[in-house]
Amino acid sequence: MNKSIALGTSLILTSFILNPAVMPTANADIVATHEVVAEQQSGLNRAQLTEQLQREDVREQLVRFGVDPEEAIARVASMTDQEIMELTAGIDQMPAGAGISVGTSVILIGIIIWLIFFR
């Protein structure tokens, strides 16, 4: 039982790691520039595995929010670790710039004008 869980988990993890689409290429040998810069910025040095899982998580969320699955892979690949972390934290709360639409503020102003002048 425990063995099959362990096997299943490791299979899933391996499939993330081996999925070239979600994987920012990692060299086993040299230290990558983005790692050095990240350390310069904040001294943080995260585990590679967490990062893979987060990318997979964000990709799934994008699909859930209506993005084409193929496109979601390309989108995730175009973002930095930092940006992926931001999206993991709140894809549903982050500002989504939209532009023209009748905002709540317009409706509120309407109510206030009505209250002041037409009551």
Add this chain to the structure above:
Amino acid sequence: MTARFFPMLIALLGLSILTGCASAPMQHRTLNTAEFTPVELVNTPFFPQDAYQCGPAALATVLVVSGVDDMTPDVLKPQVYLPEREGSLQPELLGAARRADRIPYPIQPQLAALFTELEAGHPVLVLQNLGVQRWPRWHYAVVIGFDPQREEVILRSGTTEREVMSLRRFEQTWQLGAYWGVVVTEPGQIPATAEPVRYLAAVSALEQQQRFDTAIKGYEAALRRWPREYTPAFGLGNIAYQQGRYADAEMHYYHATELAAEEPVIYFNLAWALLRQGKRDEAMLAAEIAQMLAPDHDRYGNAVAVIESAD
């Protein structure tokens, strides 16, 4: 009497919410407008947005200015639009700029940085909140001009080709957008207000995605702008290494060590570049230096053993 009093009270309450109860200090009050000259980047193209499409429209505007001639909002829409949110998220705009082989640079959250970029000829993509803090109405626009005398900001925004906002009103909307602004320059150009680490982080994102040609231009430009920083040379070395040009990598790493003689990471990567060329003795020497500089480090602390056991 009371029948009239209550609606008034509610109205006043509503007004106080609308004005945002802004407590953070506004920058425009202390901004020295005399430092700036009037500027309007009139050649900036204009893409009137369709419903909810201000993200693609604003991004296409700055990408065309940066030399991506055939860019249109329609190309960008599938790359940045999030249907269930009816809008676009900031990280996705940055990602789409990279997919167009450009280096997006988020500027410092300051009006002064924004206007300095305009003076350098770079329009700035900004996130605004046109609603209030509690009921936000997020919007992307492109700032193309500033008139310091009249204290007015000029934007390409939504369906308005030339929107003029008072500096005060603009800052209110930009402050609610956490002063988020992005500059996209032509390859080989660095934003006027760029800071080394921030800019190099922006370039390394391209390197990580193996957009090597663009990243090389970014690092080379950084090397010219900040000749005493080692990271650009280090980055050029890493790209050469990833492309299998180990002799070039060695040269760039040596250059980096001249700029920062005590950074173990450079010697660590140098050791690999030497090893890949079959220079085993020199590689061991570089590994020893890396280990000596950071004996307790997870990675560099074992440099000698790692290089020794590598094939």
